[in-house]
Amino acid sequence: MIVADQLYKSFKRQGSSRRKPETQQRIVAVNSVSFKAEDGCITGLLGPNGAGKSTTLRMLATLVKPEKGHATIDGNDVGTQVLQVRKHLGFMPHNAGIYPRLTARENIQYYARLCGLSRVQSQQRTGELVEQLAMQKFADRRATGFSQGQKTKVALARALVHRPQTVMLDEPTNGLDVMATRGLRDIIRRLAAEGHCILFSSHIMQEVAALCDHIAIISDGTVAMEDSLEGILQRTNQTDLEDAFVQATQLSNSGADE
Amino acid sequence: MSFFIIMLKEVIDNLRDKQTVFYALLFGPVLLPLLLGGSMVASFKQLSIDFDEVTTLSVVNADKAPTLMEFLYSNNIDVVAAPINVQGSLRAGVALVVLEITDDYAEALREGTPAQLTLHVNNASKDSAKAARRVNAILSLYEQTISNLRLQHRGIDPSIFDSLNIVQNDVSSEGANGQLLASILPFLFIMSMVMGGFYLAIDTTAGERERQSLEPLLSLPISRTQVVLGKYAATLCFVLLSTILTALSIFTLFKLFPVEIMGGQVRFDGATLTRAFLLASPLVFFISALLISVSAVTRSTKEAQTYLGLLMIFPMAPFFLLQFLNIRSTLVTMPMPMLSQYQLLESAVLGDVIPTLHIVLSVVGTLSATGLLLLLASRLYQREKLLD
Numbered sequence: 001m002i003v004a005d006q007l008y009k010s011f012k013r014q015g016s017s018r019r020k021p022e023t024q025q026r027i028v029a030v031n032s033v034s035f036k037a038e039d040g041c042i043t044g045l046l047g048p049n050g051a052g053k054s055t056t057l058r059m060l061a062t063l064v065k066p067e068k069g070h071a072t073i074d075g076n077d078v079g080t081q082v083l084q085v086r087k088h089l090g091f092m093p094h095n096a097g098i099y100p101r102l103t104a105r106e107n108i109q110y111y112a113r114l115c116g117l118s119r120v121q122s123q124q125r126t127g128e129l130v131e132q133l134a135m136q137k138f139a140d141r142r143a144t145g146f147s148q149g150q151k152t153k154v155a156l157a158r159a160l161v162h163r164p165q166t167v168m169l170d171e172p173t174n175g176l177d178v179m180a181t182r183g184l185r186d187i188i189r190r191l192a193a194e195g196h197c198i199l200f201s202s203h204i205m206q207e208v209a210a211l212c213d214h215i216a217i218i219s220d221g222t223v224a225m226e227d228s229l230e231g232i233l234q235r236t237n238q239t240d241l242e243d244a245f246v247q248a249t250q251l252s253n254s255g256a257d258e
Numbered sequence: 259m260s261f262f263i264i265m266l267k268e269v270i271d272n273l274r275d276k277q278t279v280f281y282a283l284l285f286g287p288v289l290l291p292l293l294l295g296g297s298m299v300a301s302f303k304q305l306s307i308d309f310d311e312v313t314t315l316s317v318v319n320a321d322k323a324p325t326l327m328e329f330l331y332s333n334n335i336d337v338v339a340a341p342i343n344v345q346g347s348l349r350a351g352v353a354l355v356v357l358e359i360t361d362d363y364a365e366a367l368r369e370g371t372p373a374q375l376t377l378h379v380n381n382a383s384k385d386s387a388k389a390a391r392r393v394n395a396i397l398s399l400y401e402q403t404i405s406n407l408r409l410q411h412r413g414i415d416p417s418i419f420d421s422l423n424i425v426q427n428d429v430s431s432e433g434a435n436g437q438l439l440a441s442i443l444p445f446l447f448i449m450s451m452v453m454g455g456f457y458l459a460i461d462t463t464a465g466e467r468e469r470q471s472l473e474p475l476l477s478l479p480i481s482r483t484q485v486v487l488g489k490y491a492a493t494l495c496f497v498l499l500s501t502i503l504t505a506l507s508i509f510t511l512f513k514l515f516p517v518e519i520m521g522g523q524v525r526f527d528g529a530t531l532t533r534a535f536l537l538a539s540p541l542v543f544f545i546s547a548l549l550i551s552v553s554a555v556t557r558s559t560k561e562a563q564t565y566l567g568l569l570m571i572f573p574m575a576p577f578f579l580l581q582f583l584n585i586r587s588t589l590v591t592m593p594m595p596m597l598s599q600y601q602l603l604e605s606a607v608l609g610d611v612i613p614t615l616h617i618v619l620s621v622v623g624t625l626s627a628t629g630l631l632l633l634l635a636s637r638l639y640q641r642e643k644l645l646d
Contacts, residue, residue: 063476
């Protein structure tokens with residue numbers, strides 16, 4: 001389970017002059033992000049490019065520290081219980097980032113070993129994942145020249161290798177064709193059905209509408225609305241998630257202006 | 259233990275990369291020693307004359323000077339008949355030098371007037387010039403013998419003509435040429451260390467950032483210090499392997515082409531190379547740390563290659579500095595990484611006695627610098643900017 005409470009993160013503006021005041025030198029990437037992602041549920045983090053999705057996920061993955069606010073993964077604080085959080089969390093960043101000179105199996109085993117599995121255990125676990133994610137055909141090939149779908153599967157397997165309770169996927173369907181996307185959705189649904197907490201970030205409305213039980217709309221570094229799909233449609237008086245999304249972000253903007 | 263797993267993976271991963279393997283195992287250890295050492299050995303062979311080696315000399319009118327011919331024979335020179343076209347065969351390189359004895363040679367010698375000998379040389383050819391130096395040296399020895407005999411014949415002590423007796427006493431254990439050859443060894447060692455770890459360091463740090471595989475790696479339940487240590491250990495493996503191979507190839511090179519330089523003072527035998535390797539070994543740690551920390555700052559492999567390319571000046575700097583400036587081994591230079599190893603290895607090759615304090619200072623200085631660099635690399639990996 002993920003609980004985020006008013007997360008805030010800013011970055012130094014690239015090439016900013018020192019004469020400007022401190023506030024103008026920094027870009028606020030995440031202003032106030034609060035949401036909850038339950039176990040056994042697929043939670044979608046929906047927002048346009050640059051809304052702060054990736055930064056939020058990086059804070060939750062303990063890669064960067066939040067400046068303000070708190071967040072917990074399965075009860076462990078991301079700011080202080082770093083190693084505990086990482087043990088409970090499987091994180092797949094928006095680029096597969098697999099090693100091209102290693103085979104798919106070696107890529108997965110490397111992560112398994114780093115997560116503390118013995119050689120035998122890691123081979124066993126990798127075998128399981130190869131079967132679960134239907135990777136038998138390319139498991140023993142080097143990753144150079146893998147299709148995007150194959151790379152994503154390897155990256156997902158790596159994220160799942162230590163049986164994390166919580167799984168975060170940053171735009172996992174980017175660059176996948178229809179069949180690969182469908183395959184990935186099935187896998188994600190299965191994981192949720194097994195009781196995992198899934199956080200799924202995307203800027204594609206249909207994607208989120210088709211997959212997610214719970215949606216947090218993020219815009220300009222702030223969570224504008226958080227509810228189930230039906231709840232969001234009801235609250236915005238719309239029939240389509242895209243219109244609801246526009247409505248929700250406008251509502252939050254006008255609220256901020258007042 | 260995580261660092262060990264990272265090390266294993268990086269080593270296997272990079273052994274599959276042709277570029278890394280070429281530079282680590284072929285360029286530094288084999289090609290460089292062959293190019294540098296080989297050309298030096300060849301030039302020394304050309305310059306040094308072996309008077310014990312039996313050679314042949316073409317002589318025109320050999321029958322006119324039987325005593326001289328005997329003298330030549332006793333100096334390991336076999337006399338053969340001269341070719342008909344002397345100039346042509348010299349230019350074509352068929353004969354190296356041709357000695358021509360004039361028809362009135364015997365007569366002039368008898369009458370005590372200067373007897374003429376002509377030595378035909380092709381100075382454009384190094385082999386010909388070398389042969390001429392040898393013949394000249396033997397001829398002047400012969401000339402001195404005859405002069406002495408003539409003087410004694412007339413009742414004059416020949417030593418009266420030796421107004422000065424100049425004795426050059428070279429107190430240095432190293433000649434200029436010997437020192438150049440001696441400085442080649444640290445140069446080859448350090449270059450092969452840098453080349454050995456160069457691409458692996460880039461691939462495991464900047465390459466990992468570029469491939470965007472660093473983000474998932476850092477989100478695993480391991481500390482970033484372990485990650486840095488793993489990459490450092492992998493670089494260390496390659497640098498060490500490259501250095502050992504270099505020592506072996508230098509050993510083989512000088513075994514196949516033995517050179518007797520400066521009366522055998524410059525040594526490249528197994529014991530000397532082992533000693534040199536041990537003296538250089540702290541640099542394996544230092545150079546690996548240097549490579550890792552510099553490439554930790556860079557974002558892409560291209561940027562890393564630029565920075566590390568500039569870094570190549572450092573291993574070369576002491577080589578050139580020591581050629582031009584006569585910096586002596588002192589307690590001040592010993593704690594400096596690279597410079598101290600240059601001086602220590604030179605001394606080892608020249609067979610000088612190295613004070614234990616110098617070795618201790620060199621090891622301590624180099625390892626402390628290594629520690630600082632590793633600390634820096636570890637700090638660089640803690641930055642949030644690492645993921646930009």
